[in-house]
Amino acid sequence: MTPDDSNPPLLADVAERYVKLVLAMGLHDAAYVDAYYGPPAWQQEALDQQASLSGIQAATNETLALLADEHCLRAVNLRKQLQAVLAKAEMLQGMRLDFDTESARLYDAVSPHHSRAYYEALVAQIDTLLPGDGSVSDRVNAFRAQFVIPADKLRAVMDAAIRAGRERTLQYIALPVEEDFVLEFVSDKPWSGYNWYKGNYQSVIQINTDLPVYIDRAVDLGCHEAYPGHHVYNVLLERDLVRAKGWMEYCIYPLYSPQSLIAEGTANYGIELSFTDAERLDFEQRVLYPLAGLDPALAPRYTQLNHLLAKLSYADNDIARQYLEGSLTREEALEWLVNVRLYPAEKSAQRLQFYDAMGAYVINYNLGQDMAKAYVERQGTTRAEHWAAFRDLMSSPRVPSGLRD
Template structure:
């Protein structure tokens, strides 16, 4: 049995215990063995896998598989009932440390944000009114997305190339804990879902489509399928594991995606010009929203701090909701929606903030060519953190 088959079989075994562990798989169906194994058997299987990984000749491939295997080993330990601190869980599964924010820093950042919001009333009320003025009717979301995707795809193809035959479809969905999602389907195809539980704000739509599509998740998956699976025969990359270090890199790429194809000044001009006209929105409202969003950038690690409150400090859900309401300046419904994501995904919340920082630092050092490397080569959070 080759190392890729061992990897895929082990992942499917863990997926029978850990819901949504596998995000996508397009490899040989006979490898997708969903025979439910006891946690102790899975633990032994991960230990055996890690031993076989050391025989992989390519150093980069070996390190990637080793790090993914260590994540599966952590899952198996948890499944056997082993108790571990939340920070150890995050490190074991994602190859990163959880990040939180001191309250004094959050308070100062929140004050700056509140001062940037127009109008009167609480920060939550002013933000809701402003968001309402720049949000799209659900019936308009896909129409407005068309010119955005056209431009993002053109720029991505020019800067990083796109494999022939890649494509995705977009669907509007409801009742989800996330705002957008890319489902990798294999054969260079994806499905992108946009959640409309809350109205979609125009100023966030280019970032959302870059994150999920060009040059984010879809682009990364298509390039790695082309370069690694078809080019090198590394079939482990036909499998996407959600709760693993793989997601730190994927979210790091996606959270930086828009910046890597379009400078912030161009995004602002696009939103207040062509896109405001297409959407039928007032450019001045968009400018005000963008200014508030910019002022909000220093309110960092709110979800990460909330996760520590919940899973490390033992805070009750009402206290966590109160914290999320206050520092995100949102109403009860939005705060509980955020809590739902944390409840659903636990340490996954750190893949965004830590992944963004790791990829941003790497690209600052390597330039756009470095971003192109990340789209095509297997790397781990530890590899990026260590230079």
């Protein structure tokens, strides 16, 4: 690490305090610290001190006070991250927040609300695309059953998808030669994929095989978890901010923080940045469908369906909000997930597990994607300009509310 003149003593002190507060919080919530590759001594200090939640809350307020007169982008980011630490400390002490307040305080953003009628109009378009007997949900899931990647082909398909994402990313973003990842297949998780960043430019990427993995998910997961998504995001933070600038706040990643909206939003936007619709269809037909033993002739109609299903993504936020606030029972939320979001029953049950575990985190995927896309595409018109803005967004201390500027 070689600190430079962009690391003034006050912000360096605040950054260290922030990291230690996040480590202390992690002892109260095992999911809180998503990644840490800072000094082991700081971890040991947290273990030795075992700070109480009220102590963390008080120390966070003291640290925030140090930033009162600081207004640079880095200070704004530290302030937002510390405010999220404060919110989480209050929540773990029993404070109940409504869904939108939770998302604002933890993720610096609030998702729009839509009625059931809004989504039913979109479901009607899918009804037209897939006419026939039974519910729209039944027809969608019967059609999608043709696109499941066989278990014995999953690694080959995922390897090819990740390799393609990496090739596209390296055309625009230089990465350290030693960066790498390990791909694992796991089960019994509430998520479909996860990137565990280990530091030193290394990731462990896990794909959950509890439920069928459909062919379209190969590109989605490959781009989101690896290139140009989470793996690239974390590599850039480590290289450009922690090592090059000495900004130690980035050696830790608290999951319930504004950083997650940037991370999830860029990871999702990175999919369409890497592949235009035509490029993706061509790649899937030529490479992925044959590897999976699926019929490439079915790809265009499946792609058309997936474009319509993507328009239903905000239903996740609305279902989660109503379910977590108690205006939808568990049974009613499952019904929404099946008949509005058009998930199969088993996926719907898994989704409720995610809401229960993660609360308002769900907004980071779709709202984050839309905010990242809008920000990046305001910075230029060419693909190269979009990639440059995307890279800058991933390796700068920009906050979600600042993406609208």
